[in-house]
Amino acid sequence: MSLIETKGLQKVFRQAVKDPGLAGAVKHLFTQRYRDKYAVEGIDLKIEEGETVAYVGPNGAGKSTTIKMLSGVLVPSGGEIIVDGRVPYKQRMENAQRIGAVFGQRTQLWWDIPVRESLSLLRDIYQVPTDRFKKNLDVFTELLGMDSFLHLSARKLSLGQRMRADLAAALLHDPKIVYLDEPTIGLDVAVKHRIRDFIKEMNRSKGTTMLLTTHDLGDIEDLCERLVIIDQGRIIYDGKLQEVKDEFARERTIHMQLSSPIPDAEELFRGLPEIQVKRSGDSLEASSDTDLSIRFDRFRCTASDIVKRVMSRGEVVDFRIDEPSIEEIIRRVYDGKLDSAALSAAGKGSA
Amino acid sequence: MIAPAFKKYVSLARCSMQNTLAYRLSFILNFLASFIGLIAMYCLWQAIYTGQDQLSGFTWSQMQAYLLVTFFVNSMLSYYSESSITSKIIDGSVMMDLLRPIQFQKARLAETLGSCVLEGLLSCILIGLAAIFTFGISLPHDAGTLLLFAFSIVSSILLKFSIVYLSALLCFWTTSSFGIYWARTSITNLLSGALVPLAFFPGWLQSTAMVLPFQGIVNTPVTIGLGMTAGTDALQLIAIQWVWIVLLWLLGKWMWSRAVRQITIHGG
Ligand SMILES: Nc1ncnc2c1ncn2[C@@H]1O[C@H](COP(=O)(O)OP(=O)(O)O)[C@@H](O)[C@H]1O
Ligand SMILES: [Mg+2]
Numbered sequence: 167m168s169l170i171e172t173k174g175l176q177k178v179f180r181q182a183v184k185d186p187g188l189a190g191a192v193k194h195l196f197t198q199r200y201r202d203k204y205a206v207e208g209i210d211l212k213i214e215e216g217e218t219v220a221y222v223g224p225n226g227a228g229k230s231t232t233i234k235m236l237s238g239v240l241v242p243s244g245g246e247i248i249v250d251g252r253v254p255y256k257q258r259m260e261n262a263q264r265i266g267a268v269f270g271q272r273t274q275l276w277w278d279i280p281v282r283e284s285l286s287l288l289r290d291i292y293q294v295p296t297d298r299f300k301k302n303l304d305v306f307t308e309l310l311g312m313d314s315f316l317h318l319s320a321r322k323l324s325l326g327q328r329m330r331a332d333l334a335a336a337l338l339h340d341p342k343i344v345y346l347d348e349p350t351i352g353l354d355v356a357v358k359h360r361i362r363d364f365i366k367e368m369n370r371s372k373g374t375t376m377l378l379t380t381h382d383l384g385d386i387e388d389l390c391e392r393l394v395i396i397d398q399g400r401i402i403y404d405g406k407l408q409e410v411k412d413e414f415a416r417e418r419t420i421h422m423q424l425s426s427p428i429p430d431a432e433e434l435f436r437g438l439p440e441i442q443v444k445r446s447g448d449s450l451e452a453s454s455d456t457d458l459s460i461r462f463d464r465f466r467c468t469a470s471d472i473v474k475r476v477m478s479r480g481e482v483v484d485f486r487i488d489e490p491s492i493e494e495i496i497r498r499v500y501d502g503k504l505d506s507a508a509l510s511a512a513g514k515g516s517a
Numbered sequence: 518m519i520a521p522a523f524k525k526y527v528s529l530a531r532c533s534m535q536n537t538l539a540y541r542l543s544f545i546l547n548f549l550a551s552f553i554g555l556i557a558m559y560c561l562w563q564a565i566y567t568g569q570d571q572l573s574g575f576t577w578s579q580m581q582a583y584l585l586v587t588f589f590v591n592s593m594l595s596y597y598s599e600s601s602i603t604s605k606i607i608d609g610s611v612m613m614d615l616l617r618p619i620q621f622q623k624a625r626l627a628e629t630l631g632s633c634v635l636e637g638l639l640s641c642i643l644i645g646l647a648a649i650f651t652f653g654i655s656l657p658h659d660a661g662t663l664l665l666f667a668f669s670i671v672s673s674i675l676l677k678f679s680i681v682y683l684s685a686l687l688c689f690w691t692t693s694s695f696g697i698y699w700a701r702t703s704i705t706n707l708l709s710g711a712l713v714p715l716a717f718f719p720g721w722l723q724s725t726a727m728v729l730p731f732q733g734i735v736n737t738p739v740t741i742g743l744g745m746t747a748g749t750d751a752l753q754l755i756a757i758q759w760v761w762i763v764l765l766w767l768l769g770k771w772m773w774s775r776a777v778r779q780i781t782i783h784g785g
Contacts, residue, residue, distance in 0.1 A: 239615045241781040255781065262618040274613045278539035279532055290528035291617055293521045319539065 169250055169343065169375055170213040170236065176244035177206040177231050177399075205231040207399035208245065215342075218369050218376040220390035220407075222496060228399040229379040230269070233345045236377070237267050250342060263292065266336035270348035273328055274335050275320035281331045282316045285338060292339035299338065306334040309364045326357035333361060337368060344368070346378035350385055362388045383492045395496065407492070414498070415490040418464045420472055424456045425481040431458060434475045439466045456483075525619060526627040533631030537597060545639070548592065552643055555588045573716040579743055580714075585644050586739045587711050590670065592640040594677050596698075598629045602685040603694035611780065621777075622682065622769055629678050662744055665751050669738040672758040676733045679765035680705065686769065689776040710736040730761040 183199040184190050206228040213219055221229055234240040235247060238254030238261045247254060254261040275284040289299045307313055310330040315323055323331065329349060336344060346365070350358045366389060368374045380386060386393060386407065393410060395403040403410055428434070435441040442461040460472055469487060476482060537544065562584065566577045575583065602625050605611045614621055684701040688694050706712050708731035715723050715736050726732050737754045740746045746754055 234612070237616055239612050239781065241778075243782075258615065259618045259620075262616055265616075267616050269612075272610060272613060274616070276532055276536055279535045283532060283535060287528050287532045290521075291525045291619055293525070 167248075167251070168212040169215045170211065170248075170377070172209055172211045172232075172236075172245060172247045174245035175206055175209040175211070175232070175235065175242055175247055176204070177228070177235060177240060178243040179203040179205055204399050206235070206242075209396070209399070209401055211394065211401070211404070213375060213377060215375055216369070216373045217392060218365070218378070218390045219392045219394060220386040221377055221379045221394050221396065222381070222386065223379075223396040227396045229396065230347050232396075233267070233347050233377065233379065237265055237345055238262060263339075264341055265343045265345065266339070266341035267345040268329075268332050268336045268347065268349050270329065270346075270351040273320055273332055275328070275331055277321045278319050280317050280319055281312070281323070284320065284331075285316075285335060288335055288338055294339045298340070302338050302340065303334075306337070306364075309367060310334055310360060326353050329353060330357070330361065330364075333364060337374070340372060341374065343375045343377070346376065346380075348379055348381070350380060350382050358382065358384065365389055383496075386492055393492075410495060411489070411492070414495050415492075416463045416465055417461055417490065418469065419459055419461045419488045420469055421486050421488065422458045422460070422473075422476060422482050423484040424458060424476070425483050427456050428458070428476070428480050431476070431479075434479060435460070435472065438471065439463070441467075441472075526623055529619075529624055529627040530631030530634075533601075533628035534635055537632040537635050540597065544597065544635075547595070548639055548643065551588070551592065552647075555584060555647070558584055573714065574745070575714060575716065579745075582743055583714060583739055585647065586742050587735050589637075589640050589644055590673055590735050590738055591706075591711055593633050593636050593674050594629055594681060595632075595636055598632050599681050599685065599698065600694070601628065602682065603688045603698070606685065606688040606776075607692070607694055615777075615781075622766075622773055625682060626675075626678055629681075630674070633674055662741070662747065662751075665747075665755065666738060666742040669741045669751075669755050669758065672755055672762065673734050673738045675762050676730060676758055676765070677705075679762055679769060680730065680734075682769050683765060683772060686772045686776050689779050705731050705734065708732065709734040710739065714739075730765060733758040733761055 179202075180200045181203045182194065183201050184194045209228075209232060211232075221232070223229055231240065235242050236249055236254060238258040241255045249261060250264055252261050274288075275281060276287070285303060286299075288294075289296075294302075307316065310333065312327075312330055312334060315327045315331070318327075320328060320331065333346075333349065336346075349365075350361055353361070362385060365376060365378075369376055369389075376389075378385065378389070391407055393403065393405065393407045394401060395410075431445075432443050435443065440463050444459040444461070445455040445457065458476070462469075462472060473482065473485065559581070562580050563577075566572065566580065570576065572580075605614065611621070614624065681701065684697050685694070687697050691697060708726045708729055710726070710732060711734075715726050715732060718726065726736075733754070737758055741751045741754065
C-alpha cells in the first residue's frame with residue numbers, strides 16, 4: 167500500500183448557470199440551473215513515502231482540487247482515496263493532524279499578531295511537545311531566514327516573508343505528508359532558492375513526502391524526480407522527469423562561433439537525419455556569418471558528429487549546447503502538440 | 518495542567534484577544550460611538566420620565582441601571598467577533614480551518630470569548646466612569662443577587678454567541694453578510710429588550726418575546742441585576758437561558774455539518 171493512493175478520483179462541481187444581466191439574475195432566483203463541471207476526472211495516483219512529486223498542468227487543470235481532496239477539505243464525487251491508511255474527508259481531524267499544507271494564495275497566519283505567536287498557536291493546535299517545537303522553530307528560523315520578521319504581524323510581511331512563515335507553519339508539527347500548492351508563486355529568485363533548499367532539507371532529514379504544484383520549472387528540476395502532468399482533470403503523464411525529457415525533449419541545439427564563416431554549411435551535414443541549420447545575424451550577409459546554430463535529434467546523431475564535421479572545414483572558437491526547457495515540453499502538452507497516447511505510454515514504461 | 522485538547526482552544530482565545538488589541542483604536546472609537554448612543558438614550562428616557570415616578574414598573578433610577586447593563590451586555594461580542602466569523606465564510610478562508618485538527622464551532626466560541634474579555638474590560642471602564650459622573654446607580658447590593666447576575670451575564674454571552682453563530686452560518690448560502698447582520702441585529706435588539714424593556718411591550722409582543730431565545734441576552738441579566746426577578750424566578754430565567762444555549766448549540770452543530778457539505782461537496 168502506498169502512502170497516498172487514489173483510484174478513479176473524481177470531483178464534479180455544480181456551477182450555477184446564470185443568464186447575463188439583471189433579468190438573468192432574477193430568473194436564477196426562481197429557476198436554478200446548474201451545469202456540472204468536471205474538475206478532476208478519474209485520477210489514479212500512487213505516491214510512496216519519502217517521494218517528492220511535482221504536480222503540474224495549466225490553470226484550471228484540477229491541481230488545487232486534487233490537493234484539496236487529498237487534504238480532506240473537499241469530498242470526492244467519485245473514486246477512492248486513501249492517505250496514510252485513512253480516508254481524508256471521513257477522518258478529517260486525524261488526517262489534518264498528520265499533514266501540512268501551504269496554499270500559496272492563502273495564509274494560515276493570523277493577520278494582526280506576530281508570526282511567532284501564530285506559530286505558538288499552531289504548536290498548541292497540533293499538540294507539539296514544547297522541546298520539539300523549540301527545536302523545529304530554531305531550525306526553520308535558520309533555514310528560512312525568518313529571524314528578521316518573526317516578531318512582525320503577517321499583515322506587515324512581504325510576500326516572500328509570508329510564504330516562508332507559512333511554510334514553517336505547515337511543517338512545525340512534523341507532518342508525514344506536505345502538500346504545497348504553488349509555494350513559489352510571485353517570489354523573487356533568492357526566496358525561491360531558499361524555499362527549495364528548505365523543502366529539500368525537510369525531505370532529506372525527515373523523510374517528509376511532498377506533493378507540490380508549481381508553474382516554476384526550476385522548482386521541478388531542483389526538487390522532483392517524478393513528474394505528474396495533468397490537463398483537464400486527467401493525468402497525461404506520470405513518470406520520471408528525465409524520461410519525459412528523453413522522450414519529448416530529444417532535440418538539442420549546438421550554437422557555435424567560428425573564426426571565419428563557412429559558406430553553404432548545410433552541405434556539411436548531408437547524410438545526417440533531421441538536421442536544421444540556422445545562421446544568426448543578417449541573412450543577407452549569410453556567407454560572412456560566423457555564428458552557426460544546428461538543431462538535431464540527440465538519439466539520431468551525436469554532438470561530436472556535428473562538431474567534427476564543422477571542424478573539418480573551419481575553426482570553432484566557442485560553442486554551447488541547449489536542451490529544451492521543461493517549460494517547453496509542458497507548453498507543448500498544453501498546446502496539445504504532444505500526442506497524449508504516446509505520453510502515457512512513456513509514463514507506463516517508467517512506472 | 519490543562520488537557521491538550523482543551524489547550525488548543527484556550528490558545529485560540531488568547532490569540533483572538535491579542536488580535537483584538539491590534540484593532541484597539543478603531544475598537545475604542547466604535548465603543549465611544551455606541552457610548553454616545555447610550556447618552557442619547559439616557560436623554561431620551563430622561564425626557565420621558567419628566568413628571569413621572571415610574572413607567573411600566575420602572576423607576577427612573579432603575580431605568581438608568583437598565584440602560585447601563587444593556588450597554589454592557591450589548592458591547593460584549595461586538596461586530597468584530599461577528600464579522601470575523603462571517604468573513605471567514607464569505608472569503609472562503611474557512612478552508613484553512615478545515616485543514617486543521619480543530620472543531621469549527623468550538624474554535625469560533627473560543628475566539629469570541631477571547632475578544633469578549635477585552636470588550637468586557639473596556640465597557641466596564643466606560644460604565645464605571647459613566648456611573649460616577651452621570652448616573653444615579655442602583656445595582657445589586659447583596660452577594661446572592663450579584664452572583665446570579667454575573668452568572669446570567671456569562672450565560673447571556675454564550676446565548677448571544679449561539680445566535681450569532683447560527684446567523685453567520687447563513688452566509689454559506691449568500692454572497693454578502695450585511696443583510697444577515699442587519700436582520701440579526703434588529704431582531705436581537707428588539708426582542709432581547711435592548712431597545713425598550715420588554716415590560717413596555719404590548720402584552721402579545723411581550724409573551725412572544727418571552728418564548729424566544731433573544732430575551733435571555735438582555736432581559737434576563739438586566740432584570741436579575743435590577744432585582745426585579747429574584748430567587749427561584751431568577752434561577753428559572755437562567756435555566757431557560759441554558760435550555761436555549763444547548764438547543765442552539767446543537768442546531769449550530771447540525772447546520773455546520775450541512776454547510777460544510779455545501780462547500781466540500783458542491784464547492785461553495
Ligand atoms: N468551488 C468551485 N466551484 C466551481 N468550480 C470550481 C470550484 N473550484 C474549482 N472549480 C473549477 O474546477 C477546475 C479546476 O480548478 P483548480 O483545481 O483550481 O485548477 P488548478 O489548481 O489546476 O489551476 C476549474 O475549471 C475551476 O473553474
Ligand atoms: Mg490552483
